[in-house]
Amino acid sequence: MTVSLDTPPPSPTNVVASNCVCAHCNLPVPAGLVDASAEDQFCCHGCSTAYAIIHSCNLDRYYAFRDRDGVTPQPAAATGHRYLELDDPAFLDLHAPLKSDNTRTTDFYLEGVHCAACVWLVEKIPAIDHGVIDARLDFGKSLVRLTWREGETKLADIARTLDSLGYSPHPARSATARSVRKLDNRRQLIRIGVAGACMGNTMLLAVALYAGLFATMDNSYTLLFRWLSMLIGVVALAWPGAVFFRGAYAAIRTRTPHLDLPIALGLGVGGIVGVINTFRGTGEIYFDSLSVLVFLLLVGRFLQHRSQALADDSVELLFALTPMTAHRVSPQNPMQIDDVPITSLQLNDIVEIRPGESIPVDGIITRGDSSIDESLLTGESHPKSVSLNFPIHAGTVNISSPIYAQVRATGEDTRVGKLMKLVTECARRKAPIVLFADRLGGRFLIAVLFIAAAVFTLWTMLGSANAADHAVAVLIIACPCALGLATPLAVTVAIGRAARRGILIKGGETLERLAQPGLLLLDKTGTLTTGRMSLRSWQGDETLQPLVAAIEAHSTHPIAGALTSGLASTATLTATDIQQHLSGISGTCEGQALLIGSQHFMEIHHVDIPYELLQTTYDATPVFIAANGLVRACASVGDTLRPDALTALNSLRALGWRIAILSGDHPDVVRHIADQLHVTDARGGLLPEQKLAIVQEELLRGPVVMVGDGVNDAAALAAATVGIAVHGGAEASLAAANIYLHTPGLLPIVDVMHASQKTLTIIRRSLAASLTYNAFSVTLAALGIINPLIAAILMPISSLTVLSLAMGSKTFRRTLP
Amino acid sequence: MTVLFVVLPLAILFAGVAVAAFIWSVRTGQFDDLKTPASRMLHDDDEK
Numbered sequence: 081m082t083v084s085l086d087t088p089p090p091s092p093t094n095v096v097a098s099n100c101v102c103a104h105c106n107l108p109v110p111a112g113l114v115d116a117s118a119e120d121q122f123c124c125h126g127c128s129t130a131y132a133i134i135h136s137c138n139l140d141r142y143y144a145f146r147d148r149d150g151v152t153p154q155p156a157a158a159t160g161h162r163y164l165e166l167d168d169p170a171f172l173d174l175h176a177p178l179k180s181d182n183t184r185t186t187d188f189y190l191e192g193v194h195c196a197a198c199v200w201l202v203e204k205i206p207a208i209d210h211g212v213i214d215a216r217l218d219f220g221k222s223l224v225r226l227t228w229r230e231g232e233t234k235l236a237d238i239a240r241t242l243d244s245l246g247y248s249p250h251p252a253r254s255a256t257a258r259s260v261r262k263l264d265n266r267r268q269l270i271r272i273g274v275a276g277a278c279m280g281n282t283m284l285l286a287v288a289l290y291a292g293l294f295a296t297m298d299n300s301y302t303l304l305f306r307w308l309s310m311l312i313g314v315v316a317l318a319w320p321g322a323v324f325f326r327g328a329y330a331a332i333r334t335r336t337p338h339l340d341l342p343i344a345l346g347l348g349v350g351g352i353v354g355v356i357n358t359f360r361g362t363g364e365i366y367f368d369s370l371s372v373l374v375f376l377l378l379v380g381r382f383l384q385h386r387s388q389a390l391a392d393d394s395v396e397l398l399f400a401l402t403p404m405t406a407h408r409v410s411p412q413n414p415m416q417i418d419d420v421p422i423t424s425l426q427l428n429d430i431v432e433i434r435p436g437e438s439i440p441v442d443g444i445i446t447r448g449d450s451s452i453d454e455s456l457l458t459g460e461s462h463p464k465s466v467s468l469n470f471p472i473h474a475g476t477v478n479i480s481s482p483i484y485a486q487v488r489a490t491g492e493d494t495r496v497g498k499l500m501k502l503v504t505e506c507a508r509r510k511a512p513i514v515l516f517a518d519r520l521g522g523r524f525l526i527a528v529l530f531i532a533a534a535v536f537t538l539w540t541m542l543g544s545a546n547a548a549d550h551a552v553a554v555l556i557i558a559c560p561c562a563l564g565l566a567t568p569l570a571v572t573v574a575i576g577r578a579a580r581r582g583i584l585i586k587g588g589e590t591l592e593r594l595a596q597p598g599l600l601l602l603d604k605t606g607t608l609t610t611g612r613m614s615l616r617s618w619q620g621d622e623t624l625q626p627l628v629a630a631i632e633a634h635s636t637h638p639i640a641g642a643l644t645s646g647l648a649s650t651a652t653l654t655a656t657d658i659q660q661h662l663s664g665i666s667g668t669c670e671g672q673a674l675l676i677g678s679q680h681f682m683e684i685h686h687v688d689i690p691y692e693l694l695q696t697t698y699d700a701t702p703v704f705i706a707a708n709g710l711v712r713a714c715a716s717v718g719d720t721l722r723p724d725a726l727t728a729l730n731s732l733r734a735l736g737w738r739i740a741i742l743s744g745d746h747p748d749v750v751r752h753i754a755d756q757l758h759v760t761d762a763r764g765g766l767l768p769e770q771k772l773a774i775v776q777e778e779l780l781r782g783p784v785v786m787v788g789d790g791v792n793d794a795a796a797l798a799a800a801t802v803g804i805a806v807h808g809g810a811e812a813s814l815a816a817a818n819i820y821l822h823t824p825g826l827l828p829i830v831d832v833m834h835a836s837q838k839t840l841t842i843i844r845r846s847l848a849a850s851l852t853y854n855a856f857s858v859t860l861a862a863l864g865i866i867n868p869l870i871a872a873i874l875m876p877i878s879s880l881t882v883l884s885l886a887m888g889s890k891t892f893r894r895t896l897p
Numbered sequence: 898m899t900v901l902f903v904v905l906p907l908a909i910l911f912a913g914v915a916v917a918a919f920i921w922s923v924r925t926g927q928f929d930d931l932k933t934p935a936s937r938m939l940h941d942d943d944e945k
């Protein structure tokens with residue numbers, strides 16, 4: 081296995097020096113990077129750049145704000161992209177058209193926005209780049225709107241500034257979808273506002289009318305109150321309430337049961353009868369109860385809608401993954417390099433990929449050696465060394481040096497493109513679950529109509545003149561307000577509490593699907609292991625350990641971190657002549673010249689490895705240590721199991737889930753992990769397509785929950801009953817998954833499972849409560865005892881019961897084991 | 898109490914004005930982002 085040891089990792093490692101913290105992010109600084117002569121210390125190059133910018137523009141208050149807010153520090157993880165494609169005139173005209181006052185405006189999604197101080201810093205961009213007029217950040221969506229003056233700055237410069245501050249920008253392309261959502265949101269708010277005002281005013285008038293029931297009131301006043309409440313009530317029904325009539329009409333046209341049907345029936349009948357009775361001057365009017373109904377139902381609907389929109393926003397980042405332009409080597413003149421859009425690339429064109437850039441196409445390397453971060457595609461966290469004739473894939477990142485590649489596929493034909501297509505297909509095939517309350521809606525309608533008809537016939541047979549009034553009372557009183565509130569309230573409370581715990585749940589039906597235990601498929605990387613390297617074993621000469629530690633302290637590579645923290649080091653040792661190579665490190669310590677690195681590294685330096693040290697261990701990476709030209713020891717370094725993994729799996733088993741492991745890693749590694757966790761069904765060495773096939777096969781037997789990270793799992797995540805993407809995975813897996821966990825470890829999954837069962841219980845309980853209320857009040861109405869006053873009291877009580885059931889629930893309040 | 902015939906419609910007119918103001922504030926985007934302004938005002942500085 082070849083491991084390059086000279087590539088700095090994207091974030092600082094756990095090589096900790098004595099109490100020396102980074103001036104930018106407050107994280108410990110690796111010992112090898114401590115610069116004794118400098119005033120400020122930095123844990124990585126990104127932090128040092130960010131600090132320099134902030135400091136030179138007099139924005140140091142950022143640190144004060146951040147420390148005051150008490151947020152967890154994060155290093156400035158700059159990607160080092162050059163963002164030249166943003167200055168492409170075609171891109172600018174499409175996404176940031178020039179306005180009449182010579183300015184342009186565009187939106188970026190920013191990574192790494194995590195606190196209120198970030199808002200301040202991002203909005204201070206005009207102080208750093210004077211061409212920028214305005215920067216407004218929407219914290220909830222991590223979306224920044226930039227306005228800059230044409231000619232005074234370039235978009236690529238602004239993007240680079242943002243990137244070096246640690247907020248890598250991604251162009252937000254779906255501007256239309258976003259503005260549609262925004263307008264929709266505004267419309268809903270207006271409806272709720274109008275409905276609320278109507279509700280308040282009709283209720284005030286109703287109080288006067290009800291008071292008149294018990295005392296005498298001049299008929300002219302009664303008429304005034306009735307006419308005014310009719311006026312307001314009709315506004316409530318015709319404007320905000322129109323949503324329900326439209327919904328009911330759609331339900332009739334598509335012949336699907338929907339809760340809007342009985343609601344529209346109740347509202348419609350109540351409204352018409354109320355208007356007639358107002359004109360007649362006698363008979364009951366129900367406008368107060370009707371406007372309360374409209375308001376409460378709209379609020380329920382708004383809550384449901386908002387939690388869904390929240391999830392949609394976070395998904396859009398996906399579309400900013402692969403670059404839009406490539407550096408094409410001109411076919412006529414190999415010295416000339418043009419930046420062209422991906423779409424105009426031809427097969428067999430040669431493209432240049434500079435270090436730090438995302439690879440735009442699938443291809444074959446024709447020139448150059450480099451290392452490539454393929455984590456997006458494979459989930460493998462170690463960079464892979466590549467050279468001539470190696471295949472490279474779009475979406476992966478070139479790390480160390482420029483390479484040239486021949487184009488083999490672009491756009492949708494690339495591997496990542498095909499995977500994304502699979503994701504959309506799987507997501508589309510999954511039939512939408514009709515909410516339980518909606519299914520109930522159809523039957524409810526029939527039952528109510530039947531009861532009303534029966535009431536009318538019975539009272540007519542009994543010779544009552546009020547038969548029609550009683551039937552109307554049944555129709556209005558049966559309007560399922562609490563029923564409409566029950567599901568959105570319970571789901572919103574659960575989703576909201578989950579979000580506060582770093583669990584992002586898309587849509588309420590996800591919770592419904594999880595309540596039934598089935599098969600839980602885990603991906604090994606990232607979900608079961610910490611993803612951090614640690615020293616597993618040491619074979620050979622142990623006297624070399626302090627020397628190795630002293631040398632490795634100078635490197636920031638994950639493997640170096642594992643060695644320094646795992647080996648006993650002596651502070652007095654100093655290493656000299658440190659040199660970092662592609663797959664190893666060399667240095668002198670205590671008079672011994674040491675070479676530390678992979679087998680490949682030893683071969684390059686013509687050092688033979690003794691047979692007893694050369695053995696195949698698949699669960700770890702071997703690191704050889706040679707002193708004065710002889711390999712004397714071998715350290716194996718590997719990923720460690722998360723401490724909570726076994727507890728979490730046992731709790732899941734207790735809930736009735738069967739556990740299996742699917743992984744792209746070597747079968748032996750997977751076996752090793754599975755044995756420690758008592759998992760019998762573990763499969764390794766799987767390609768993304770094979771994972772998808774397994775998920776589809778298992779789906780025939782019952783619900784399948786897939787837990788994974790990275791784009792390589794995306795298709796399987798989308799195909800599963802519920803896909804859960806875990807912390808640290810590629811942002812792209814968000815799109816495919818139904819649940820995204822921000823917090824590391826498996827315990828959040830246990831939480832979600834518990835919460836989904838609890839939420840379903842609460843929904844069922846709320847539905848039962850609201851149905852009981854309805855049955856009770858319909859009985860009263862059928863017996864002819866109901867009047868608008870009793871209706872006005874019963875209705876809010878049932879809604880309040882549902883509300884308190886949802887709010888008082890213990891969902892996500894369980895203390896962790 | 899005949900004053901009710903004047904006062905009640907007037908009160909409802911006032912309510913209508915309030916509703917109109919609310920609709921205006923929603924349409925001008927004042928409810929689009931409720932999270933950022935809260936943290937923005939914390940850091941509003943005196944440089945202006």
